[in-house]
Amino acid sequence: MDEIVAEFIRRTILKIPLAEVVKILRIWNFLPESQLKTLNLRQSKESVSQEVVELCKKKHASMKEAAILDIIYHQTCQIKKIWIVYKMTKAPGEEVDLFDMEEFKDSFKKVLQRTLKNVHISFRESEDNAVWIRVAWGTPYMKPNQYKTTYVVYHSQTPFVFICHCRIKKYIPELCQALMTAGSYHEIRQMELRSLYLDSLKAIVFKQYNQDFQTYCTPLEERNLETEIVDPRIIHENMKEKERIQRVTREAFGDYVQPRIEFAQYKLETKFKTDSKNGILAEREEPFRCLVKFSSPHLLEALKSLAPAGIADAPLSPLLTCIPHKAMNYFTIREK
Amino acid sequence: MAASQKHGVLYQLERLEAHDQRSARQQGGHQGQQGEETKLEAKILKLRKLRDELRTKVKLHEARARIPIANLEPYESLKNSEENLEMKLEKAKAFFQAFHLTGLSGKVTTKGVCICFNTAFEGNILDSYYVDVIIKKPLTIHRHSVPVFIPLEQIAAKYLETNFQHFMYSLSEHLNAYSGRKYQADQLQCGFSAFLARPLQRNPLCTLLSFTYTMDPSEESFPFCARLVYEDLTTTLPTSVTITYQGTAATPASWEDQRAVHETLFYKNALHKVFESFLKVK
Numbered sequence: 253m254d255e256i257v258a259e260f261i262r263r264t265i266l267k268i269p270l271a272e273v274v275k276i277l278r279i280w281n282f283l284p285e286s287q288l289k290t291l292n293l294r295q296s297k298e299s300v301s302q303e304v305v306e307l308c309k310k311k312h313a314s315m316k317e318a319a320i321l322d323i324i325y326h327q328t329c330q331i332k333k334i335w336i337v338y339k340m341t342k343a344p345g346e347e348v349d350l351f352d353m354e355e356f357k358d359s360f361k362k363v364l365q366r367t368l369k370n371v372h373i374s375f376r377e378s379e380d381n382a383v384w385i386r387v388a389w390g391t392p393y394m395k396p397n398q399y400k401t402t403y404v405v406y407h408s409q410t411p412f413v414f415i416c417h418c419r420i421k422k423y424i425p426e427l428c429q430a431l432m433t434a435g436s437y438h439e440i441r442q443m444e445l446r447s448l449y450l451d452s453l454k455a456i457v458f459k460q461y462n463q464d465f466q467t468y469c470t471p472l473e474e475r476n477l478e479t480e481i482v483d484p485r486i487i488h489e490n491m492k493e494k495e496r497i498q499r500v501t502r503e504a505f506g507d508y509v510q511p512r513i514e515f516a517q518y519k520l521e522t523k524f525k526t527d528s529k530n531g532i533l534a535e536r537e538e539p540f541r542c543l544v545k546f547s548s549p550h551l552l553e554a555l556k557s558l559a560p561a562g563i564a565d566a567p568l569s570p571l572l573t574c575i576p577h578k579a580m581n582y583f584t585i586r587e588k
Numbered sequence: 589m590a591a592s593q594k595h596g597v598l599y600q601l602e603r604l605e606a607h608d609q610r611s612a613r614q615q616g617g618h619q620g621q622q623g624e625e626t627k628l629e630a631k632i633l634k635l636r637k638l639r640d641e642l643r644t645k646v647k648l649h650e651a652r653a654r655i656p657i658a659n660l661e662p663y664e665s666l667k668n669s670e671e672n673l674e675m676k677l678e679k680a681k682a683f684f685q686a687f688h689l690t691g692l693s694g695k696v697t698t699k700g701v702c703i704c705f706n707t708a709f710e711g712n713i714l715d716s717y718y719v720d721v722i723i724k725k726p727l728t729i730h731r732h733s734v735p736v737f738i739p740l741e742q743i744a745a746k747y748l749e750t751n752f753q754h755f756m757y758s759l760s761e762h763l764n765a766y767s768g769r770k771y772q773a774d775q776l777q778c779g780f781s782a783f784l785a786r787p788l789q790r791n792p793l794c795t796l797l798s799f800t801y802t803m804d805p806s807e808e809s810f811p812f813c814a815r816l817v818y819e820d821l822t823t824t825l826p827t828s829v830t831i832t833y834q835g836t837a838a839t840p841a842s843w844e845d846q847r848a849v850h851e852t853l854f855y856k857n858a859l860h861k862v863f864e865s866f867l868k869v870k
Binding site: 347348349350351352353354381407408409410458459462463465 | 733737739742791796798817
């Protein structure tokens with residue numbers, strides 16, 4: 253087995269948390285179950301990965317299988333890399349899409365390998381009608397660098413593609429062209445939507461975040477404010493205001509759990525507004541460029557809790573509440 | 589001082605006391621007077637209670653009198669009223685049955701209406717899909733559970749504003765057809781896997797199915813490679829069927845005959861029904 257392959261497998265196993273190693277190897281289905289059972293997990297991570305490499309050497313694993321292992325790792329573990337959403341559109345009159353997975357894969361490979369030499373492409377289909385494409389980039393004089401890989405997730409018969417770029421950005425046009433040709437699309441554009449969490453991006457773009465149709469069967473009961481106070485002599489001051497805030501928040505954000513994104517960015521290109529006529533910034537014709545970035549481990553839930561916590565006025569600005577509906581978290585605000 | 593006592597405070601008090609004693613003697617005993625008073629008080633209370641009861645009775649009577657006359661049919665005999673009720677019940681039942689057959693039902697929400705599309709294929713009830721519409725200018729779809737690959741946006745762009753009924757009809761067609769195709773593909777995959785030489789290949793909309801099957805799984809017979817294309821998203825039968833042989837050997841004439849027959853079968857019948865007929869042939 254190639255030393256490069258061995259080293260790649262060793263490094264991949266090192267990245268996997270110890271608890272997930274056997275699970276991922278099982279999904280990989282390259283090493284037999286009997287060998288997996290004998291794997292000693294009580295040793296250090298380095299020793300575990302070394303043991304796995306030895307087992308793979310005996311079975312003569314190639315880069316092709318190692319690439320599949322890499323894909324499975326990315327599919328199972330939360331990767332700290334940003335996914336960007338792209339939307340493709342068909343030419344008018346070509347809306348019927350008879351998607352054939354095998355044809356798509358062949359076409360994608362052909363187009364990409366025709367334009368670029370030395371690219372290593374791997375595919376893995378997942379259960380939700382999506383295909384994961386892993387591309388390792390090389391140059392005409394260098395073999396593909398397996399550590400600089402771009403991941404593409406494409407849901408067939410939908411216009412959306414999710415791409416996790418690597419640091420090599422110059423092959424993006426060729427990648428997009430291959431996707432368009434293979435999927436029979438006419439154009440592709442990048443959407444203003446990015447996040448670390450692929451599942452949240454899917455939920456936003458496929459509008460699957462608000463799927464509780466139980467209210468169709470049973471009427472929605474009016475929910476009372478939690479009153480932990482049992483003594484009737486104690487009354488809530490501002491009860492009406494609290495109810496109003498709850499109602500407005502529910503209208504803006506709904507009752508469901510928000511999809512998870514970690515930032516929203518607003519690029520302001522508006523003129524500086526001030527009451528006083530004096531000062532350097534007053535009456536300046538050029539727009540005042542400014543970047544506002546909100547970040548949080550779970551931004552939308554945080555925004556939802558702002559008004560009820562009393563930190564912000566309800567209703568919140570529509571610029572904040574429109575994020576899942578408009579499927580955007582990168583905004584540019586210009587002078588009207 | 590003694591002289592002013594005659595018209596002083598003490599003198600006034602004495603005069604009042606004497607006056608009081610005189611009037612008490614004039615009117616008989618205090619006790620009797622009090623008894624009279626309590627009797628009168630009790631009578632007043634009783635009369636007041638009676639007055640309140642009568643007032644409520646009058647109000648009830650007035651309310652009953654306001655019931656529209658149309659609901660009161662005092663001259664109908666008991667038998668007729670039963671028949672009328674039965675007729676009404678039958679009519680309502682038939683109405684609901686017809687409604688149920690269309691698979692469409694709706695429920696009013698605070699901002700609009702939530703439509704439920706129930707799908708079925710050949711008498712089998714399949715999945716339900718919901719579309720929540722907000723009634724305002726323009727009509728917008730608030731949320732839905734329609735799968736991503738159904739062209740909901742195109743259908744809405746064409747019909748939602750202009751012809752709501754057509755929008756419902758078109759979407760219902762697409763959803764029922766998709767459910768039907770999916771059902772056929774699932775049935776083939778699960779129920780007749782013994783016939784399949786390799787797993788069924790399908791796309792999310794089930795508009796392209798390709799599979800390889802043999803008539804007799806045990807024997808070494810020439811397999812058939814079938815490719816079914818459904819170009820019309822509103823139908824559950826293929827628009828194009830091609831059966832080929834993927835090997836290098838020459839196919840016998842009997843295979844060619846069977847191929848022609850099978851092609852016609854796939855065009856005209858549901859997928860799983862075709863394979864059911866294969867079972868019967870054996």
